[in-house]
Amino acid sequence: MELKGATWKFGNDVDTDAIIPARYLNTSDPRELAAHCMEDADPQFPQKVKAGDIIVAGKNFGCGSSREHAPIAIKEAGVSCVIAKTFARIFYRNAFNIGLPIFESPEAAEAIAEGDQVAVDVEAGIIRNITRNEEYRATQVPPFMQRIIAAGGLINYVSERMKGNGRV
């Protein structure tokens, strides 16, 4: 699968309060959350972002709270994937679990400028910068997590496992 889009750049330590502030957490409706996605980092972001766009950020993206509302807001806003130098660990798990593709690549996070057109080969973990004609590699995803992705997220994975146990 290839994901292709224009990029939006953010800095280091983008926290979950910046991605979706707690004042909107009295709902878990994805559309309502998406309407405020990244609002405290860039108030115009929800209006500017287009389907397929890619977020590129520095280190420790998604630090802070465990709120799954953060990757949900990003996904529902139409963002096709997030590329960062590193991710905070709960955000990392949550993104896989809900099916938001994320890629750890310090090289890509450095080299990509805002607005660059980027294409990502999801299986191979290769990030192509079309604007600059460059290529970067993302860190390999552990095989276990690849199985979660292949099953279509954690819930499907668990559901299949429990069918095997005869509990569903």
Added chain:
Amino acid sequence: MGMTITEKILAAHAGKESVQPGELVNVRVDLALGNDITAPVAIREFEKIGVDRVYDRDRVVLVPDHFVPNKDIKSAEQAKSMREFARKHCLTNYFEVGRMGIEHCLLPEQGLVGPGDLVIGADSHTCTYGGLGAFSTGVGSTDLAAAMALGETWLKVPESIKFIYHGEMPEWVTGKDLILYTIGKIGVDGALYMAMEFTGPAVEKMSVDGRLTMANMAVEAGAKNGIAAPDQITRAYVEGRAKRPYTFYSSDPDALYAQIHEFDVSKMEPAVAMPHLPENVKPVSQVAGVTIDQAVIGSCTNGRMDDLREAARVLKGHKVNGNVRLLIIPGTQEIYRQAMREGLFEIFLDSGAAISTPTCGPCLGGHMGILAKGERSIATTNRNFVGRMGHPGSEVYLSSPSVAAASAILGRIGAPWEVK
């Protein structure tokens, strides 16, 4: 090769002799926790799995604490969905308003978590229970849903960082100050994916409340968990509370650490983290003078008895500055009652403070003390991100309860010894 306390707990719950950092393990979960923000999403996901019951009705714990007592209609709907789920599945450990508390103050107090346990919670500060010598870590709602069905989760065994705190703690220096300096030193991603192990004479003498405060903020350094080996102090705390048998683990002398950091606490003074990251830490004397509009004493970091006693010690016989609102939020109903019995409420009320029923409230900018544009709060909470306590143009400074209390009296950030 020896193992760390974290590795031992993970191995025991994976049914293995030993584990190594980097290894992915499937572990048995002693307790799975959710709150009124994360549980509604977890319930929705749980229902998609298609099982008809949770793995163990005694081990799925739901605590409404963030937006309760319900702050608006939408929050009321979320709290209701959680309550209905708890009833439907006959959960033993659902805590209603009036009997609840901030989850991470409540679970240790009620003896639901003990040394050697493995706990996951859909709340990032689930790492708090490391203060009792448990392995506990935050996950998202979907992970919680899976654990509610399976009673298991997968984890990557983290590398450990050892922190050794030498020396005698000076007056007014607390576990909160130690953890703030530690985050200040290693940064908000200094322990990313790793375990933080707190050791040394200063930790060995610290109360359980202080250790819970330290472990609570491990996530602020990006850690998977924070942990302190249980000892006689821990035993005295858990005896008579623990609802299940517990196990004391400790690290082997030849256990392997990715890093070791040493601190001399005897030269420390109380710390303050400046906006907008918990790593922007300075000694309080370097921050003195910053005026404040609000002071908040509470949260899962500092809402326990030790914290309220410390605040009362500073506030006794003093008035809150005319330009400041002081909000005091006991962490649980029991803490509330105990503080009242000890006469702390009298001191707080005399000073001009507002006392709230237990809630997360302003800590996450939920309710009960939201900041307007340009306002500044000192708080005993754990995060000072942009907009954390209200308007994106407001500011939060993190400190211990004694510094927050002193600042409320002074009208500006200041140290407890400045209060005459």
